Amino acid sequence: MAGIKMENQIYEVGIYCRLSKDDGTDNESASIATQKSILTDYVKKQGWHLVKTYVDDGYSGTNFQRPSFQNMIKDIENGRINCVVTKDLSRLGRNYLDCGLYLEVFFPENNVRYIAVNDGVDTLNKSAMDITPFRNILNEMYSADVSVKIKSAYRARFQQGKFMGTYAPYGYVKDPADHNHLLIDDKVAHVVREIFDLALAGNGIAKIRKHINKQHVLRPAAYAAEQGAAGYERHFEDNEENRYIWSENSIRGILRSPIYAGNLAGYKRIAANMKSKKRPSKLPEEWEVIPNTHEGIVTQEEFDTVQQLMTSRRREQNAGGFENIFSGVIKCADCGYAMRASSANRRKRPDIIDCIQYSCNNYGRYGNIMCTAHSIEARDLFNAVLADINRFADMAVNDEKAVRAIEKRLTETDQSRAKALEKERKKLNKRLAELDRLFSSLYEDKVMERITERNFEMMSGKYQKEQLEIETRLKEVTETLNDSYEKSQGVRDFLSLIRNYQGLKELDATVINALIDKILVSEREKMADGTVQQEIKIYYKFIGFVGELHITPTKRWTALKPKNCTVCGVEYVPRSGISKYCPECRERIRKAQGTETKRRSRERNRQVCIELSAKNDRLIWNSGQEERCVRAIKIRKLILSGM
Ligand SMILES: [Zn+2]
Numbered sequence: 212m213a214g215i216k217m218e219n220q221i222y223e224v225g226i227y228c229r230l231s232k233d234d235g236t237d238n239e240s241a242s243i244a245t246q247k248s249i250l251t252d253y254v255k256k257q258g259w260h261l262v263k264t265y266v267d268d269g270y271s272g273t274n275f276q277r278p279s280f281q282n283m284i285k286d287i288e289n290g291r292i293n294c295v296v297t298k299d300l301s302r303l304g305r306n307y308l309d310c311g312l313y314l315e316v317f318f319p320e321n322n323v324r325y326i327a328v329n330d331g332v333d334t335l336n337k338s339a340m341d342i343t344p345f346r347n348i349l350n351e352m353y354s355a356d357v358s359v360k361i362k363s364a365y366r367a368r369f370q371q372g373k374f375m376g377t378y379a380p381y382g383y384v385k386d387p388a389d390h391n392h393l394l395i396d397d398k399v400a401h402v403v404r405e406i407f408d409l410a411l412a413g414n415g416i417a418k419i420r421k422h423i424n425k426q427h428v429l430r431p432a433a434y435a436a437e438q439g440a441a442g443y444e445r446h447f448e449d450n451e452e453n454r455y456i457w458s459e460n461s462i463r464g465i466l467r468s469p470i471y472a473g474n475l476a477g478y479k480r481i482a483a484n485m486k487s488k489k490r491p492s493k494l495p496e497e498w499e500v501i502p503n504t505h506e507g508i509v510t511q512e513e514f515d516t517v518q519q520l521m522t523s524r525r526r527e528q529n530a531g532g533f534e535n536i537f538s539g540v541i542k543c544a545d546c547g548y549a550m551r552a553s554s555a556n557r558r559k560r561p562d563i564i565d566c567i568q569y570s571c572n573n574y575g576r577y578g579n580i581m582c583t584a585h586s587i588e589a590r591d592l593f594n595a596v597l598a599d600i601n602r603f604a605d606m607a608v609n610d611e612k613a614v615r616a617i618e619k620r621l622t623e624t625d626q627s628r629a630k631a632l633e634k635e636r637k638k639l640n641k642r643l644a645e646l647d648r649l650f651s652s653l654y655e656d657k658v659m660e661r662i663t664e665r666n667f668e669m670m671s672g673k674y675q676k677e678q679l680e681i682e683t684r685l686k687e688v689t690e691t692l693n694d695s696y697e698k699s700q701g702v703r704d705f706l707s708l709i710r711n712y713q714g715l716k717e718l719d720a721t722v723i724n725a726l727i728d729k730i731l732v733s734e735r736e737k738m739a740d741g742t743v744q745q746e747i748k749i750y751y752k753f754i755g756f757v758g759e760l761h762i763t764p765t766k767r768w769t770a771l772k773p774k775n776c777t778v779c780g781v782e783y784v785p786r787s788g789i790s791k792y793c794p795e796c797r798e799r800i801r802k803a804q805g806t807e808t809k810r811r812s813r814e815r816n817r818q819v820c821i822e823l824s825a826k827n828d829r830l831i832w833n834s835g836q837e838e839r840c841v842r843a844i845k846i847r848k849l850i851l852s853g854m
């Protein structure tokens with residue numbers, strides 16, 4: 212009687228739909244709309260009350276970290292629904308252990324009836340339930356297998372020249388008649404065309420970018436967002452102007468993409484296995500390209516020329532002759548971006564380092580809306596770092612007390628933390644041993660048939676889960692402990708290593724990388740007394756930051772070799788490579804030239820006045836009255852302009 216009564220109960224139903232890539236998109240019957248209509252029908256036929264439909268579109272069934280699913284769990288806990296209906300079991304999930312947990316523990320505990328319509332699963336109907344564990348296993352197998360299947364299906368379609376991205380690339384739209392085919396987007400294709408034209412004219416990426424930015428056109432991500440693509444809007448939330456700021460990467464991306472010559476490009480990254488999500492990118496030369504899949508915005512020849520130009524520019528830039536020994540180490544103190552080394556465009560100095568200055572890359576790219584220049588002469592930086600290494604080395608050799616103070620400060624906190632971690636490690640190991648014991652007695656129970664197969668599966672699943680969690684944590688703890696021991700050792704090693712650098716005269720990349728983690732450069736600052744100072748913070752390996760340096764920045768590095776004046780022959784230090792005269796001679800020549808220029812200009816004015824007075828009787832030339840002469844010139848100008 213109770214069973215029949217239950218059957219007639221009016222349930223408060225939640226419908227749950229899920230779809231993801233690993234379900235295969237060709238299958239129309241799997242679509243969210245289909246799931247919804249089947250389930251709504253079903254609920255209506257039963258005469259039950261549909262409370263809410265939960266949809267997770269684009270979420271894999273291999274875990275339960277899905278927003279709508281979690282909402283449904285909350286609603287169950289709050290008693291809003293007491294029945295869950297899905298199309299089949301795999302909609303609920305594809306992970307055996309976790310799925311079982313919901314089916315056999317969570318739903319019964321919360322008095323929730325679960326029905327998978329197509330699989331005939333119903334937690335109220337015991338005979339239908341017997342098959343559930345088996346179906347769960349099938350689900351899991353499907354999940355592992357499906358990744359292989361999807362990959363081969365994807366490759367086959369790629370080789371047929373079918374475009375498979377969610378959104379068309381910039382400059383194209385998806386053909387409404389065939390979503391795997393691209394058509395030129397007339398609204399923005401001219402921007403792509405212009406970028407290629409500029410590149411063909413020999414412009415580098417940075418120049419092209421500047422040119423495009425001047426035109427205030429939406430950058431590709433902003434344009435995509437405007438066309439309704441999801442996931443881009445967050446880039447512009449805090450800065451509306453960002454929509455129009457193209458990055459060098461977007462320009463480079465366009466120039467490198469075979470799409471614009473009418474070809475499909477794919478497999479730009481090295482394949483990853485299921486576990487590792489990191490996929491390093493391949494060089495453009497290694498991409499797989501399917502030719503002539505759609506209309507190009509540029510011709511193949513134009514595209515090839517641009518590729519050649521870009522590759523040769525890349526080589527040129529590397530052959531500058533300046534070895535950037537601070538590369539990867541020097542950072543802007545305010546925004547954290549790397550600082551770039553650039554030639555300061557001055558007359559060639561004998562030493563290349565005197566032609567180079569560093570400035571914030573963020574400022575260099577986006578200008579003063581993002582950061583300020585933070586310029587520092589390469590020579591200033593070089594000298595400051597060299598001096599600091601020497602100072603540190605001197606201290607390490609001569610001041611035993613200071614060294615011990617540093618060592619103590621750096622290792623003390625770590626030691627107390629290490630103790631706590633050691634304690635945790637012991638506890639975890641103990642629980643692991645306990646789990647082993649529990650599991651073996653459970654297994655014994657199963658062999659002696661003291662528990663059912665299903666209960667065994669459930670319990671062993673639970674133990675295995677805990678075992679896995681403990682092992683993960685144990686690994687973390689061990690790694691942290693090793694790190695901390697390594698660090699203490701590192702501090703000691705560094706303090707003895709730095710002693711070797713006492714009296715260092717030259718810096719190179721090896722020295723920098725052996726000793727220094729990073730160098731932060733602050734903006735120049737004008738002091739109260741009018742002098743300019745700049746702060747540099749050097750973070751040493753293991754030791755970290757010891758004390759900031761204050762340097763007086765050189766405006767231009769002037770250490771040129773002394774020369775002899777071409778006029779008086781005296782030896783002097785020139786300010787630029789083309790200088791010819793000593794300061795005194797230069798001053799004299801400048802003055803003389805100035806007088807000469809003035810004399811010539813006066814002479815010209817006099818000539819004009821003479822000519823004019825000859826033509827005009829009313830104006831009489833008076834050699835002493837410059838003023839009248841100027842008036843005469845003004846009048847002549849008026850006459851000439853027809854007034
Ligand atoms: Zn900066």
Ligand SMILES: [Zn+2]
Pocket residue numbers: 776777778779780781792793794795796797
């Ligand atoms: Zn001279």
